[in-house]
Amino acid sequence: xxxxxxxxxxxxxxxxxxxxxxxxxxxxxxxxxxxxxxxxxxxxxxxxxxxxxxxxxxxxxxxxxxxxxxxxxxxxxxxxxxxxxxxxxxxxxxxxxxxxxxxxxxxxxxxxxxxxxxxxxxxxxxxxxxxxxxxxxxxxxxxxxxxxxxxxxxxxxxxxxxxxxxxxxxxxxxxxxxxxxxxxxxxxxxxxxxxxxxxxxxxxxxxxxxxxxxxxxxxxxxxxxxxxxxxxxxxxxxxxxxxxxxxxxxxxxxxxxxxxxxxxxxxxxxxxxxxxxxxxxxxxxxxxxxxxxxxxxxxxxxxxxxxxxxxxxxxxxxxxxxxxxxxxxxxxxxxxxxxxxxxxxxxxxxxxxxxxxxxxxxxxxxxxxxxxxxxxxxxxxxxxxxxxxxxxxxxxxxxxxxxxxxxxxxxxxxxxxxxxxxxxxxxxxxxxxxxxxxxxxxxxxxxxxxxxxxxxxxxxxxxxxxxxxxxxxxxxxxxxxxxxxxxxxxxxxxxxxxxxxxxxxxxxxxxxxxxxxxxxxxxxxxxxxxxxxxxx
Amino acid sequence: xxxxxxxxxxxxxxxxxxxxxxxxxxxxxxxxxxxxxxxxxxxxxxxxxxxxxxxxxxxxxxxxxxxxxxxxxxxxxxxxxxxxxxxxxxxxxxxxxxxxxxxxxxxxxxxxxxxxxxxxxxxxxxxxxxxxxxxxxxxxxxxxxxxxxxxxxxxxxxxxx
Numbered sequence: 001x002x003x004x005x006x007x008x009x010x011x012x013x014x015x016x017x018x019x020x021x022x023x024x025x026x027x028x029x030x031x032x033x034x035x036x037x038x039x040x041x042x043x044x045x046x047x048x049x050x051x052x053x054x055x056x057x058x059x060x061x062x063x064x065x066x067x068x069x070x071x072x073x074x075x076x077x078x079x080x081x082x083x084x085x086x087x088x089x090x091x092x093x094x095x096x097x098x099x100x101x102x103x104x105x106x107x108x109x110x111x112x113x114x115x116x117x118x119x120x121x122x123x124x125x126x127x128x129x130x131x132x133x134x135x136x137x138x139x140x141x142x143x144x145x146x147x148x149x150x151x152x153x154x155x156x157x158x159x160x161x162x163x164x165x166x167x168x169x170x171x172x173x174x175x176x177x178x179x180x181x182x183x184x185x186x187x188x189x190x191x192x193x194x195x196x197x198x199x200x201x202x203x204x205x206x207x208x209x210x211x212x213x214x215x216x217x218x219x220x221x222x223x224x225x226x227x228x229x230x231x232x233x234x235x236x237x238x239x240x241x242x243x244x245x246x247x248x249x250x251x252x253x254x255x256x257x258x259x260x261x262x263x264x265x266x267x268x269x270x271x272x273x274x275x276x277x278x279x280x281x282x283x284x285x286x287x288x289x290x291x292x293x294x295x296x297x298x299x300x301x302x303x304x305x306x307x308x309x310x311x312x313x314x315x316x317x318x319x320x321x322x323x324x325x326x327x328x329x330x331x332x333x334x335x336x337x338x339x340x341x342x343x344x345x346x347x348x349x350x351x352x353x354x355x356x357x358x359x360x361x362x363x364x365x366x367x368x369x370x371x372x373x374x375x376x377x378x379x380x381x382x383x384x385x386x387x388x389x390x391x392x393x394x395x396x397x398x399x400x401x402x403x404x405x406x407x408x409x410x411x412x413x414x415x416x417x418x419x420x421x422x423x424x425x426x427x428x429x430x431x432x433x434x435x436x437x438x439x440x441x442x443x444x445x446x447x448x449x450x451x452x453x454x455x456x457x458x459x460x461x462x463x464x465x466x467x468x469x470x471x472x473x474x475x476x477x478x479x480x481x482x483x484x485x486x487x488x489x490x491x492x493x494x495x496x497x498x499x500x501x502x503x504x505x506x507x508x509x510x511x512x513x514x515x516x517x518x519x520x521x522x523x524x525x526x527x528x529x530x531x532x533x534x535x536x
Numbered sequence: 537x538x539x540x541x542x543x544x545x546x547x548x549x550x551x552x553x554x555x556x557x558x559x560x561x562x563x564x565x566x567x568x569x570x571x572x573x574x575x576x577x578x579x580x581x582x583x584x585x586x587x588x589x590x591x592x593x594x595x596x597x598x599x600x601x602x603x604x605x606x607x608x609x610x611x612x613x614x615x616x617x618x619x620x621x622x623x624x625x626x627x628x629x630x631x632x633x634x635x636x637x638x639x640x641x642x643x644x645x646x647x648x649x650x651x652x653x654x655x656x657x658x659x660x661x662x663x664x665x666x667x668x669x670x671x672x673x674x675x676x677x678x679x680x681x682x683x684x685x686x687x688x689x690x691x692x693x694x695x696x697x
Binding site for chain 2: 106306344345365366367369472479
C-alpha cells in the first residue's frame, strides 16, 4: 500500500532510480519486485525493462532460446544488442533436422538427412508442456503455430524383452490390469477389516465404491473379464453394429504376471507435471521457434562466430571471436554488459576473468549424454497395422523410446519415427559408435517391437549430443550436492557478466529453463545498467 | 561389443533403483526433460581398459584418442604430455573435469545424475590403456590400490560401496 502511494506521487522510474542510487541494486530489485516491475521466474509475462540508459549496450553470447529471448527483450527496451553464434543458424538446441539438411558432428562424420520433404526429427527438445508459458509466449509472439504432442497413447506399447515373451503390451492393458488388481486387493483388505484402524466405517464404504470405479471391479469387488474391465483394457472383439456386433470381453493378465513383467514402471510416464496433458509441438518441427527468432533478430546475430576469449574491465566486456569454420579472422565485440548463454561445457574452456566462485560453478556441472535416432520408413505401419497415432512406446531395451509422429496422421507415403532416445551409459555407448552403427542398432532393437522395421526401413540419422560441436553434451546435469554449492554462484552477476541458459535453471534440459533464466538475468542486468545510468 | 553381451551387464529390471530414479525425477532438484524410466546404469560389468575406452571414452575423445574441436574441445589424448602424470589422468577420470562427468561418484549421486561408475581397478585399467596407446608410451602401470589412494568425488557424502 505504502509503495503504491509513493509511486503515485512520483514516477516509478524516478523512484527506482532514486532507490538504485541511494541503496544499490539489491535494494532496487526488492523494490521493483514489490512494485511488480521485476518478473520473477517462473515465467509470468514479458519482463519490464523500461528506463534503459540511452546508448547502453549488451553483448549476448549464443543464439539459442536463452540468448534470443534476451536479445528480443533488450532490443525492444532500447539496448544496443549484438549476438555471437557459433553455428550458421539460429536456435542452438532448438533444432530440427529435415530432408535435405546435413549435419557434421565432432570427429568429422557428416550425415545427410534423406527424409522426405516435410518429415523431420527434433534432435533436441520435442515437446512443450502447457505450463511452459515462456516458450509458449514466444512461439505465439513469433507466429509459430503449435499442435498437440501426445505424451500418452493408450494404444502404444510397454515392452521388455524379458516380459510376456518379448511381446509388446498395449499401455491400456497394463494400466487397466495393474489398476484393477490393486483395487481388488485394497478392497479385499478393506472388507477383511485390515484397514479398520486407519479408515472409519463410513469412509470404508466410500473407499470401496471408489475402488470399484477406479479399478473397474465387478459387484463382488473382483477384477475379472467383464464389460467394465474391457471398457478399460479393450475387448477381445470390439463392439460394433449389426448382427456381428456382439462384443467379446478380453481376459485380464494376472497380477503376478504384471508385477513380474516390470511394465508397471511405464504407467506413470504421463503423470509427472512435465508430461501432463496438454503438451505441444511446433508445426514443422521444434526448430521453427529458433528459425523465427533468427528472422526476427536479423542482423543482430553474427553467425559462424566462435568465442575464444571473454574479458571484462571497469567499463565493459570484450569478447574475442574467430570464424568457426576456418578458426581464423580474429575479431572483437564489445559492450557495456554481457549475457553469456554458452553451455558450461563450452564456457569452461574459454578464458574468462570472473571471480573464483563463478569460475568454480562453471566447472562444476558435467553434461548429460543423450542420443536421438530418426528413422524413415516407407509407410506408416504403426498407424496402418497397429492403430498407433502419435505418442510413445517405452521399452527397457537400450533405445528406451519409440516416438510416433504426432502429425500427418493417415497420410499416405513415408513416415519418420523417433527410433531411440537414450540417456546415461547406453547413450555413451551409442555416442562411441559411428552414425551408421547407431542407426543400425536402433533398427535392431526396434524391430523387436515392430517387426515391420526390416521390410519398411528407408533411411536414418543419429544425433549424439556429446558429439555436437556447439554444445559438447546435452544439458547440465546438476547433482543435489553441486547445486547446493554452486547454483546461486552461477546465477549471480559477476561484474558485468551474467549467465543464462537451461544450466542456470531448475528446469534442466527444458527450453523453459533457458527462457526463464534469461528473463531473470536480464532483469538483474537491467537494474545494474539503470543504477549506473543514473550515476553517469 | 558391450551391447551384444547384454545379458552380462544389463541385469534384470531391478525395481528398486528405477523407483528411486522416478522419485528423484519427481523431486524439485531432479526435474529433467526426459522420462526414460526403464534405463538403469547400475553396473557395467567386467570390462577391460580397452573396452571402457572404446565404449565410453571415445564418444568424446574419439577413436585413437584424437580429441575434437568445436565451440569447445575434447582434449587430444594421443601424445598428450599431461599423461606423464598418471595421477592427473586418474583424478580426471575419478572426478571429471569441466563438462566431463566424474566416473567414481557414490552410488546415490551417480544414480541422480545418470553417471557411470567405474571401480578403482577399472579406472586403473583405462588409465593404463590410454597411457600405453595412441603414441603414448608410458611403461609404468597403475594399480587399483594406487587409484584407491587418490581423492574420490563426494568422499564423506555417502559411503562408497
